[in-house]
Amino acid sequence: MIxxxxxxxxxxxxxxxxxxxITVEDTGVGIPAEFLQDIFEEYSRIPNNGxxxxxxxxxxxxxxxxxxxxxxxxxxxxSKPGSGSSFTVLIPISQ
Numbered sequence: 001m002i003x004x005x006x007x008x009x010x011x012x013x014x015x016x017x018x019x020x021x022i023t024v025e026d027t028g029v030g031i032p033a034e035f036l037q038d039i040f041e042e043y044s045r046i047p048n049n050g051x052x053x054x055x056x057x058x059x060x061x062x063x064x065x066x067x068x069x070x071x072x073x074x075x076x077x078x079s080k081p082g083s084g085s086s087f088t089v090l091i092p093i094s095q
Contacts, residue, residue, distance in 0.1 A: 023088045030081035039077060040065040064089065
C-alpha cells in the first residue's frame, strides 16, 4: 500500500554484466540524516513531519534488506529533508 500523493519514480539499470541496480525515488518530505542508519531495521519508524506520528509497522525496508542480502546484494537510501528520498538495491547476476 502506498500512502500520500508524492511523485514516485523507479528505474532498473544494468551495472556492467555482473549486477542489476534498482532505484526507487520519491519527492516526499525526505528522511532526516539521524534516521537513515536505522531505517532498514525491523520496526524502525520515523516521526512524520515532526508531529510524532508514524505510518506503517516499520517492516517494509527491513524485508527489502533481507531480500537483498539473501541474493548477496546491497541496499541503501539517500535522502535530503524537503527533497525526497531514493532507495537503491544492487543485486549480483548469476552467470
